Amino acid sequence: MAEQAIKDKTAITGIGWTAFTRKSGVRTLTLAAEASLKAISDAGLNVQDIDGVVSYFHKRPESKEVEELTKMLGIKQCNFQLYSDGGGGWNCAAVLSAAMMVHSGICKNVLVFKAQNRYSEGRVARTERARDVSGPDQFTMPFGQHHAAAHFGPHATAHMAKYGTSSLDFAHLAVTEREHAMVNKKAMMRKPLTIEEHQSSRWVIYPFRLFDCCQETDGAVALVVSSAERAKDMKHTPVYIMSGVGGVGKTSGWWETNGVKTAPKLYEGAGITPKDVSFAEIYDPFTFMCMTHLEDLLQVPKGEIGPWVRAGHNKLDGSLPVNTHGGLLSEGHIAGLNHFIEAVQQLRPEGVIDDLCEGPHSYDRAKCRQVKNPNIALLCGECVDSAILLRKA
Amino acid sequence: MNMEAYAKPLPQTDIDTQPFWDGCKRHELIAQQCKSCSEYRWPPQPFCPHCYSWDYAWNKLRETGKVTTFVVVHYAAVTAFQPDLPYVVAHIMIDGTNDHVEVCSNVIGCSWEEVRVGMAVRVVFDDVTTEATLPKFRPV
Numbered sequence: 009m010a011e012q013a014i015k016d017k018t019a020i021t022g023i024g025w026t027a028f029t030r031k032s033g034v035r036t037l038t039l040a041a042e043a044s045l046k047a048i049s050d051a052g053l054n055v056q057d058i059d060g061v062v063s064y065f066h067k068r069p070e071s072k073e074v075e076e077l078t079k080m081l082g083i084k085q086c087n088f089q090l091y092s093d094g095g096g097g098w099n100c101a102a103v104l105s106a107a108m109m110v111h112s113g114i115c116k117n118v119l120v121f122k123a124q125n126r127y128s129e130g131r132v133a134r135t136e137r138a139r140d141v142s143g144p145d146q147f148t149m150p151f152g153q154h155h156a157a158a159h160f161g162p163h164a165t166a167h168m169a170k171y172g173t174s175s176l177d178f179a180h181l182a183v184t185e186r187e188h189a190m191v192n193k194k195a196m197m198r199k200p201l202t203i204e205e206h207q208s209s210r211w212v213i214y215p216f217r218l219f220d221c222c223q224e225t226d227g228a229v230a231l232v233v234s235s236a237e238r239a240k241d242m243k244h245t246p247v248y249i250m251s252g253v254g255g256v257g258k259t260s261g262w263w264e265t266n267g268v269k270t271a272p273k274l275y276e277g278a279g280i281t282p283k284d285v286s287f288a289e290i291y292d293p294f295t296f297m298c299m300t301h302l303e304d305l306l307q308v309p310k311g312e313i314g315p316w317v318r319a320g321h322n323k324l325d326g327s328l329p330v331n332t333h334g335g336l337l338s339e340g341h342i343a344g345l346n347h348f349i350e351a352v353q354q355l356r357p358e359g360v361i362d363d364l365c366e367g368p369h370s371y372d373r374a375k376c377r378q379v380k381n382p383n384i385a386l387l388c389g390e391c392v393d394s395a396i397l398l399r400k401a
Numbered sequence: 402m403n404m405e406a407y408a409k410p411l412p413q414t415d416i417d418t419q420p421f422w423d424g425c426k427r428h429e430l431i432a433q434q435c436k437s438c439s440e441y442r443w444p445p446q447p448f449c450p451h452c453y454s455w456d457y458a459w460n461k462l463r464e465t466g467k468v469t470t471f472v473v474v475h476y477a478a479v480t481a482f483q484p485d486l487p488y489v490v491a492h493i494m495i496d497g498t499n500d501h502v503e504v505c506s507n508v509i510g511c512s513w514e515e516v517r518v519g520m521a522v523r524v525v526f527d528d529v530t531t532e533a534t535l536p537k538f539r540p541v
Contacts, residue, residue, distance in 0.1 A: 138478070140413070141411060141412055141413045146413055146415075147444060148490075149410045150410055150535055151490055151535065152488060153490045166470040166518060169517075169518035211473070212476045213473065214472055261469075262470045262492070
């Protein structure tokens with residue numbers, strides 16, 4: 009595969025988000041509409057400029073959300089809509105799909121959104137879902153595998169056995185992401201976290217302690233994808249979509265994810281090497297998943313992620329800043345689409361607008377989370393079932 | 402055990418998986434073996450994912466395997482599991498299947514601190530209700 013035909017042909021032109029809370033008090037669709045209207049406005053567009061809509065769900069949809077939002081917003085002509093079952097693995101595939109819809113000429117401006125009342129409603133729904141024990145679940149749920157930590161924990165246990173990775177390594181990642189969230193006004197968790205607090209926190213599902221687990225969030229984010237040509241004359245400086253991949257494959261063992269298959273295609277598609285990436289917003293429902301994703305995306309040699317995070321390479325001034333907003337662990341969990349809000353902010357000329365800096369970026373890490381000289385951002389979903397590269401204009 | 406009180410989820414079987422669960426009721430661990438290339442497969446499906454032959458037989462597997470990885474559940478997302486905490490959910494590669502049959506189950510009969518990747522285990526059948534039997538595993 010040579011460079012992808014979509015390379016630099018489309019751009020993210022608008023972003024929007026709601027507050028991230030534990031009780032939104034409104035319907036999921038209301039959250040979706042709020043974030044969408046903000047993203048459309050941020051792009052300098054009107055609702056009727058949107059002619060494509062994309063979202064995704066985990067396992068089973070709660071409703072015909074894409075169709076319902078299209079009607080709720082009063083979009084008169086939608087030329088293509090897409091609602092995928094890819095779950096948290098599909099965040100980058102959602103944006104990549106929008107890019108393909110635009111580059112094909114089917115749509116002009118595509119709205120991508122993810123909305124959920126995951127804390128206030130999702131926790132109840134999880135117990136309800138455990139009553140459906142069909143398909144692959146008939147081989148797991150009767151044995152008590154119900155929680156995402158039980159689903160992904162096996163990856164961590166296998167990596168620990170094979171490479172000596174430890175809970176203390178996980179602690180370093182959790183603490184660094186918390187430091188980033190502390191300078192993020194919209195982050196749910198902004199209290200300081202120490203290595204000791206992580207190490208003394210209770211087991212939720214071994215090998216994951218409480219502070220290895222992400223937030224559960226009520227909230228929504230949305231973004232707009234437009235053609236690069238159109239984007240030149242829009243309100244904000246565009247953030248270009250370089251390349252993307254999406255799809256699941258088979259790995260050689262629990263200690264690695266689908267990223268080992270997708271990563272080479274991703275970099276080749278953009279005509280770059282892994283070293284050209286300036287910062288990364290990596291799917292992190294549990295500390296370890298972020299760590300294996302970084303290895304599988306060829307940013308860190310396999311098995312060496314423990315020492316890498318202990319050395320602080322993932323900090324804001326490290327060799328590869330990771331989850332500069334605090335990630336799913338500390339900012340909030342909007343199925344990884346919130347990682348795009350962060351990447352776009354970092355790559356716009358004005359930079360991050362919701363840290364604690366007043367005026368120009370100070371790069372004082374007590375206030376400022378703007379990365380220095382950001383050029384190319386790497387993003388991925390769960391198990392790197394999708395990934396994308398974005399670049400600054 | 403009070404059979405009426407069993408509150409945990411039970412397998413909802415389908416046309417492809419029913420023979421496996423029937424085997425468990427007979428206290429036999431079985432899987433489909435391809436009649437063309439002789440490879441086992443898991444989970445059950447009507448054709449071979451290795452050679453795409455639709456010709457197969459349900460054959461008895463060895464009763465032993467190795468723990469490939471595991472978690473220890475300390476928080477019950479489903480309340481019926483509360484009394485079992487902490488309990489082990491493991492993935493077990495069944496011996497003699499050319500690494501094609503890896504099942505998810507519980508390791509029982511030892512403390513959770515003793516469970517290791519690579520641990521040898523043997524199947525035991527737990528008749529949880531009059532209708533359902535679950536294959537679980539004990540250290541050899």
